[in-house]
Amino acid sequence: AQSVTQLDSQVPVFEEAPVELRCNYSSSVSVYLFWYVQYPNQGLQLLLKYLSGSTLVESINGFEAEFNKSQTSFHLRKPSVHISDTAEYFCAVRNYGGSQGNLIFGKGTKLSVKP
């Protein structure tokens, strides 16, 4: 069975600083990888995903994540954060192929951007 580990439960940063939210996964088969975001008092929504091809994927609001198969990681990065990026970020994994289509999430990382 697959699992997702987000080591940092909270990440405080100052505005315009770079940030990296770490995600490691465990799976015996190939996977799809996702980052979801939950802004305060809002529902979960997809931020970006890796399915295949280029290992670097980007979102429209400046976040990027790189799939590293050897390290089983999918860390989320942004070179310069804004106050509006304050939210909780969840990494998720889904096996592809076979019947293991479940979508498993990490425990989340709360990003707090301070002025």
Added chain:
Amino acid sequence: GAGVSQSPSNKVTEKGKDVELRCDPISGHTALYWYRQSLGQGLEFLIYFQGNSAPDKSGLPSDRFSAERTGGSVSTLTIQRTQQEDSAVYLCASSLDTSGARAYFGPGTRLTVL
């Protein structure tokens, strides 16, 4: 509908009572997921449906929890003999299939067990 809907949005119940939570997925979505979001626990997987069958029930916390899905659409999560530790936000999500398609989340049902 335009998105995943859940009802009720809030439910307050007394310890020991049974509750039913409903999820209406996006039309045509074959995969449906139930999660529980508690303070400090992140997003906890409960159960996942592919069509009407549940290939993975491994996340159900106890035999007081059950879920069904009928007609490949609406799903109901039932919690029997509720306990205070069942208090949480219960989230439902659906996706087109079980490949790389994104999951769309509903607004959740906030359950409070007194």
